[in-house]
Amino acid sequence: MQTFFIAPTDFGVGLTSISLGLVRTLEHAGLKVGFFKPIAQPHPGDTGPERSTELIARTHGLKPPKPLALAHVERMLGDGQLDELLEEIISLYQEAAVGKDVLIVEGMVPTRSASYAARVNLHLAKSLDAEVILVSAPENEVLTELSGRVELQAQMFGGPKDPKVLGVILNKVRTDESMQNFAARLKEHSPLLRSGDFRLLGCIPYQADLNAPRTRDVAELLGAEVLNAGDYEQRRMSKIIICARTVVNTVHLLKPGVLVVTPGDRDDIILAVSLASMNGVPLAGLLLTSEIVPDPRIMELCKGALQAGLPVMAVTTGTYDTANRLNQLNKEIPVDDRERAQIITDFVAGHLDADWLHQRCGTPRELRLSPAVFRYQLIQRAQAANKRIVLPEGSEPLIIQAAAICQARGIARCVLLARPEEVHAVAKAQDIVLPPGLEIIDPDLVRERYVAPMVELRKSKSLNAPMAEQQLEDPVVIGTMMLALDEVDGLVSGLVHSTANTIRPALQLIKTAPGCQLVSSVFFMLFPEQVLIYGDCIMNPHPDAQALAEIALQSADSAQAFGIAPRVAMISYSSSHADHSDEEVEKVREATQLAREARRGLLIDGPLQYDAAANENDARQLAPDSQVAGRATVFVFPDLNTGNTTYKAVQRSADCVTLGPMLQGLRKPVNDLPRGAQVDDIVHTIALTAIQADTLS
Known part of the structure; x- marks a missing residue:
């Protein structure tokens, strides 16, 4: 589906x-068409x-969703809740887009009170x-000034030259x-419109009659009156x-x-x-001012005109x-003025330019998954999955708050896993409302029942009952056993436990999925315009070519x-397919070939330097024949040192939010929370885990 965003360059x-x-x-x-x-x-x-x-609804018979109230939007922006606001808007956008080929989205108009528009x-x-x-209205300015004003807005x-900035009306x-x-004259004076990258999509002449309001x-x-x-x-x-x-x-x-405006005593x-x-003469009407009422004898003489339809009104000013006041009247189209609309x-x-716009709608274009859309779809899919997720760090305030949100919103x-009295004490202290249905299980009351099943699962490693009892003192192990016995669908931990403490029980008790030889990880990198995937960044220190190929798949x-x-x-540090002198580059090349052979339809290329993979201009120089270079969505790093360092550098230095790590390759989903995770991070990790559980099932 095509989406056109209509952005004004100014007010009016x-x-x-x-x-x-x-x-x-x-x-x-x-x-x-939707709106x-x-x-x-x-x-x-x-x-x-x-x-x-x-x-739009009355003129075209459409049923667009109700917009968000301005006060609500300003309150969320003032509270620093831009991401949450965008998620709300994405939800309405999805509603508007159902069954449509193209959607027109009307942006905010900048005003003195909405400078943030x-x-x-x-x-x-x-x-x-x-x-x-862009939509602009020429003012009393020379054409070069008009072109400059439009270009300034395009830069935003x-x-x-950005392929998503189409042009101006x-x-x-x-x-x-x-x-x-x-x-034609505008194009002569405007390098912007002569380039071919930015088009003049419409030129609408001023027509005074279009602004004519009804006398009513x-x-x-x-x-x-x-x-x-x-x-x-x-x-x-x-x-x-x-x-x-x-x-x-x-x-x-x-x-x-x-419209004739005159004092009421001007007989x-x-x-x-x-x-x-x-x-x-079909005058618009007669407007009498100064709170002066005409003499009744004069009005009697005017009876024929009144019966012929002359509107007469009076004001006190x-x-x-x-x-x-007349010059300051709002010239917007009234919602019930269907004729004017x-x-x-x-x-x-x-x-x-109807032909070009139609052609543009027919041009296939791969949609980029923006962070707001990604988060929205994450929540929607998790709600549909309806999975049961265990949280071993159940007495932690952030975990309790995230669990309450997920339960209330139906995310999971x-x-x-915590003593109920501890959870209720934290909830009371933190002013957290625990929704109905939120389960709290005391580990001390259930620990004993997992001893025998754990001994059975680990009998090849000579685990006995006392050893199992000792390990089950860790709530992460209890949660992992619940997952192993299909009592829950996924596990999320790591807020206070180390990554090793979260993952080790899963490797011992859950094990890898059929066909997988290893467990790896990915981070979802939420850049402003799209979501990319980085792997592996926390699990495999020195993968060989076979392991690297599996991580890629x-x-x-x-x-x-x-x-x-x-x-x-x-x-890799090299994009050369001819250089076989370096073992690390050769490993990446071999892994690429192994992955291609295992998955014939997959678009995969390597070795590629990061800039060649990410930037189209660099890709044209460094890898001109690659179908991946400049358009990569999944970045697989040659070792843990490179992957971990890169994701942290990008997270800290670029305008990027990370979600993850998400473990992949396990038989059932277990996910580790990032260091310093906040409530939103935990909520989204729970949603990720629920979707993984749904996919694996």
């Missing part, structure tokens, strides 16, 4: 109008549904892996020349005249669509307006103040299981 560019036209254009191409406005931005006085969403738009576009279309999303273009001539809307926005409604539902205000002059100097201004103007109306929709659609059925399977298209780069 007509973003809703562009969204309406884009949906119509793509619908005409035969595509199933999503993630964050509501109501105008002062708006009390009903969010304007863009409601207009540009930053939020950047995070939204990246999280949704969307292609960005990666620059005009110019709205409200005020010029006497045709749009074709204006566009004017009355409501001013809070005017309606003396005669007439045709105020149908008539529109395209121009305002303030009548301070004589009738003779006013008559020529009485034209269709004009001459009232009569002239009525005569014009009775002669068939003076003419000057009323004129100022339809006219604007067709007008905008008629000025967009958690089992805390396990890591590719993990990528596939979590929605990441596996393109495996076997990392």
Whole structure:
């Protein structure tokens, strides 16, 4: 599915109008189009549904999800909960995308009170892996200034050469020349648009009639008293005249669509307006100011005009103040003005590059899994798996809090191994609400029943009952036995236990999965725009070629299981396929070949230097014929020293969050928490474990 993110360059560019036209254009191409406005931005006085969403629903018959309230968004941003906010938005995005070929996502509009809008738009576009279309409205500026302003905005999303930054739509273009001539002249003055990387996707001329509100809307926005409604539902205000002059100097201004503003004691103007109306001039209406009520005898003379549909309204403010208020009226389309919405929709659609947009939607493009989408899918899949996960460090405050969250949200059925009184004391002290169904098992009460099964599992190693009893003093061993006996589906530990203490019982009691000769690990590296996999970073110090090949295959399977298209780069300090002089490089080359033979359809290449694997520009120089170079999603390091050092360096130095390690190759899932894990890390590790359990079953 294609996602277009519509981002304004400034306030007042007509973003809703562009969204309406884009949906119509793509619908005409035969595509199933959806719309999503993630964050509501109501105008002062708006009390009903969010304007863009409601207009799209009424004009196109769509049912977009309800946007998040602005106050809720600002509260989450203020609390530093950007990731959680993006996950909420991804959930709504998934709802909007069901059954659609293309989704239009409308970004936030920067205002004085929403100066953070540009930053939020950047995070939204990246999280949704969307292609960005800028929307701008030329001001009183030369064309080179307009081009510079657009380019500055494009830089925020990666620059005009970024393949996901498609181009710009110019709205409200005020010029006497045709749009074709204006566009040609703009391209002459704009290196940005001449490059071919960044396109002019539409040029919509300014049309005053498109901004004409109904007379009813004017009355409501001013809070005017309606003396005669007439045709105020149908008539529109395209121009305002303030009548301070004589009738003779006013008559020529009485034209269709004009709203006449005059004090209530200007009988001459009232009569002239009525005569014009009775002669068939469809004026927008008559607005009387200064809280002056016309003489009833004058209104009786105007009866014919009133019956012919002339709207008459009155306000308490003076003419000057009323004129100022009229000039400040919100020109957005009211949600119930379907006629105006339809006219604007067709007008905008008629000025967009429909052929190119349709072709773009038909261009296959592999979607990158952004961190927000990854986390959202992680939680959704874990909830669907409904697995029982044991947590041996059950009295630790962070573990209790994470277990409570997982239980409450249905991420997993958690089992805390701890004395119940300790758990309740911690929960009370930390103000943690323990949800119904959260299991707490006292290790002292169940330890004895695992002695005999453990002796049986370890009889080849001459384990006896006293030795088993001693080892079962460790709650991690009890949890591992619960997993071995299928009482739970997975285990998560390591907050206070060492990695060795978490993994050793699993290797002894769970053992490797069928077809696996070793256990390895991967980290999910959550970069701003996509999620990559690094392996092996904690398990195998010096793998030989056979072991390295197996690590590559396990890591590719993990990528596939979590929605990441596996393109495996076997990392080395050399990308040369001709150099056979170094044993380490040769090991990587041999491992690559072994993995290819074992999995014919897998995209894997090596040896590759890291920069060649990760960067498309470097890949063109260092490995021009590789299908993996520059596009790798799975990075397999030649040894533990390289892998562990690299993941920590990237984690600390780059804008990257890590999730893991996740163990792979075990018969049942056991996962070790990273040092310094926080509640979110534990929740996501529990979710990972639940999904692993579902995949292995």
